[in-house]
Amino acid sequence: MAAYTAAKHGVHGMTRSVALELAADNIRVNCVCPGGTDSPLFHAMVDGGGFGSLDSAIAGVKQNIPLGRMAEPEDTANAFLFLASDEASMVTGIALPVDGGISAR
Numbered sequence: 001m002a003a004y005t006a007a008k009h010g011v012h013g014m015t016r017s018v019a020l021e022l023a024a025d026n027i028r029v030n031c032v033c034p035g036g037t038d039s040p041l042f043h044a045m046v047d048g049g050g051f052g053s054l055d056s057a058i059a060g061v062k063q064n065i066p067l068g069r070m071a072e073p074e075d076t077a078n079a080f081l082f083l084a085s086d087e088a089s090m091v092t093g094i095a096l097p098v099d100g101g102i103s104a105r
Contacts, residue, residue: 008033012095019093028092032079035099036061038070066101 011031019029036042038058046057061070079098082088097103 015095016093023092028083028088030083030088030091030093031095032076032083033095033097033099033103034071034076034079035097035102036065036070037073037076039073042070064102065099066104069100071098071100 015029015031022029042057043054045051046054051057051060058070062068076098079096083091083096
């Protein structure tokens with residue numbers, strides 16, 4: 001977990017630094033931080049990782065998510081679409097969690 005946490009903090013720091021460097025050129029830089037996502041990758045990890053059944057793995061993840069469900073890939077895609085849109089024209093240098101409230105804890 002130490003390497004994962006260090007890498008994640010590095011991405012957040014790089015996002016902020018590059019956002020400041022490129023702001024004068026009207027280039028926005030943000031990162032999206034997805035949480036547990038019900039995706040083919042998650043299914044493959046459960047199947048090959050000794051986590052029990054897919055249903056029990058999903059239930060275990062969902063119990064830790066305040067909104068009570070795993071994200072769908074479209075949830076994360078929608079965050080990217082928002083950040084790329086004109087509606088986010090004043091948004092730069094952020095790490096946007098798409099995690100159902102886990103990061104709010």
